Amino acid sequence: MIVNTLSEPATGDRAAAPTPAATVRRHPRVLSIAGSDPSGGAGIQADIKSIAANGGYAMAAVTALTAQNTRGVQSVHVPPAEFLRRQLESLSDDIAIDAVKIGMLANPEVMRAVGEWLETTRPAVVVLDPVMVASSGDSLVAVDARLALLDLLQHAHLVTPNLPELAVLVGEAEADSWEAALEQGRRLAATSQVRVLVKGGHLAGSACPDALVEPGGSVEEFTALRIDTANTHGTGCSLSAALATVQAQTNHWPESVRRAKGWLWDALETSAELEVGHGHGPVNHFHSLWDAAPPAGNAFSRSLWDEVEPQRKAIFELGFIKDLAAGTLTEAHFAYYLAQDAMYLGSYSRVLARASALAPTAEEQLFWAKGAENCLAVELALHGDWLARHPLDVGPGPVTKHYVDHLQAAAFAGSYGEVVAAVLPCYWLYAEVGRVLHADYLAFDGVHPYARWLETYADQAFADAAEAAVRIVDAAARRGSALDRERMREAFVHSAQYEVDFFDAARLHA
Structure with missing residues (x-):
């Protein structure tokens, strides 16, 4: 096991194969396939900000419309899966897509539409954030969608579940310790032959660990101090979109995790500056762009x-x-x-x-x-x-x-x-x-x-x-x-x- 921190700087099969060198770009074209959040903190809106903040060109195919704010989700409308298919085909017919981030897919029909498109286009980087429950606790996915979601994993290079989502994917109770979470991550990685980013944000303690788990069972951990803030709306969306963008630039998953996690840490640390909403506010996606003048001299x-x-x-x-x-x-x-x-x-x-x-x-x-x-x-x-x-x-x-x-x-x-x-x-x-x-x-x-x-x-x-x-x-x-x-x-x-x-x-x- 390798352990990294944010102050310090594992990959055979589909999951372990590196991104082809030809797809590594300074400003990658990144497509987000996810639901819309009118409050701007999660979903498509957060993905676009994350992609842009990490140097990518953002595109979006909307899978669902929600009525939500920082306090919760009030309503979800899912357009026909055929319309999502048309969005995806329209994009790939015209634009070379370097990376894809997948977020909220509300039902099996939508999941199958995305899977069929991925089977045809085979993007070099696919990050799947299995959005099932919002940070407010509201369910965003139909209860019969688990098997379709598991089938979709065959098209992903990295899946980024939080602990409740990880528990659903492995069909077990939610892990109550970091060791139990890692074991669930190993099982999911092995059975689905996909990299898993196990996220420990739901656990108690001053540290906030994440771990990159390979299908072969190797684990590389990344730790950081927990930020004491209620502004956690859209953290999973933002991290996964950042990961897709950075991976298209680095072609190195551990480096991409380190960079994206460091960026999100700063976005959380400065989130209070935004003063948005009365519930779980958003992270500060553009914290690096809103600072002082360039340094003078040496x-x-x-x-x-x-x-x-x-x-x-x-x-x-x-x-x-x-x-x-x-x-x-x-x-x-x-x-x-x-x-x-x-x-x-x-x-x-x-x-x-x-x-x-x-x-x-x-x-x-x-x-x-x-x-x-x-x-x-x-x-x-x-x-x-x-x-x-x-x-x-x-x-x-x-x-x-x-x-x-x-x-x-x-x-x-x-x-x-x-x-x-x-x-x-x-x-x-x-x-x-x-x-x-x-x-x-x-x-x-x-x-x-x-x-x-x-x-x-x-x-x-x-x-x-x-x-x-x-x-x-x-x-x-x-x-x-x-x-x-x-x-x-x-x-x-x-x-x-x-x-x-x-x-x-x-x-x-x-």
């Missing part, structure tokens, strides 16, 4: 540096770094580190080349292009000399693979700001490590076994390159929106943690 980069202070301190507490500075690091540990770094740099150079292609100025294009060339011409040559004398036959370790996946997601699904923020720690933190360790190296008595490595990363040209990368990130932050800056911050923090883990992996796996 304020953004300084905030990033301050935020990763724990990671900066952790690096110098690692046994690998201490032994490297003292010259007592074993050749086996250093060889493993260099072998992993060589594999990492091959991918890192391609990410830098991508940054060069996205750069808005000729100066920045040239900077990142030179960085990509340097990875191959200088750093890999340095690694190759050592590894030729100390050969080691290993494949990429888990940290290397996850770090590279993170960088490639930023490079090929994110904005220019996200790319440069994601690569910055490999400049900035390495320059800091080189500066500190070089001071110890100069005081070293004798011939240091790793002198060439220490001299490379303490070189003034490398320090200058790190400073230039910082300036580029600040400029990108000033040009970007509030949402861009938040994604840049997330990309930077995750890369910083991967840097810590990368150094530490040598001692753990060599």
Whole structure:
């Protein structure tokens, strides 16, 4: 089992197959198939806001009309299933759809219409939120719809039930503990061969856990502190729509869950600002767009540096770094580190080349292009000399693979700001490590076994390159929106943690 938090950064069959690379888009076209909420907090209205807030182009096919507000649902009208079928066919005849979020489907006829359309169109990302009961407690689905809903799961890549809905799907009583909820999630994932996002929001306690359960039984948990608010109207709708949108951008389900859950956490935390209704109010979908002016000067980069202070301190507490500075690091540990770094740099150079292609100025294009060339011409040559004398036959370790996946997601699904923020720690933190360790190296008595490595990363040209990368990130932050800056911050923090883990992996796996 893997456990993630919102401050930290599993997938064989239909459920486990990754989204085809050709469908990964910076601004995916996302279709919501759901009911309408005139109060704007749930259903189609919430989905459109969630999709837009997470960088997608939103479309909608309405399955039902409701009379509802923040206090509850007063009435539901379900148009003929044939009319929904016409909506869906009209869209897919004209528009390439990158992802689909499915919400309220009130009866078996509607469910079958959606299933038949999915069988024909086969979208690359399908997230099914099995909406059965509103947060007010009102039933939204006919009692005979359970079997039709279970049949619809064969067309989904991810299903996102709350605990009452999960209980209905597995035909059991509602789970009263997180362990029981996970067990129900495993059973549903195995029997329906679909990923299940088990959501613990209905459980008591200060934590609000979610878990991504694979059909094979593996579980990856994501935890966050519970937000003390009554503004929970449409949280399930909003999360599932965000997940569909982000997955079409990342092609990586755990990363998509982390991003979408973090976005929803902020939307809940700022929900009181809206002051909508007298019952369960809506979340603040556009919290990232309604903030202060862009940061001036180097304020953004300084905030990033301050935020990763724990990671900066952790690096110098690692046994690998201490032994490297003292010259007592074993050749086996250093060889493993260099072998992993060589594999990492091959991918890192391609990410830098991508940054060069996205750069808005000729100066920045040239900077990142030179960085990509340097990875191959200088750093890999340095690694190759050592590894030729100390050969080691290993494949990429888990940290290397996850770090590279993170960088490639930023490079090929994110904005220019996200790319440069994601690569910055490999400049900035390495320059800091080189500066500190070089001071110890100069005081070293004798011939240091790793002198060439220490001299490379303490070189003034490398320090200058790190400073230039910082300036580029600040400029990108000033040009970007509030949402861009938040994604840049997330990309930077995750890369910083991967840097810590990368150094530490040598001692753990060599």
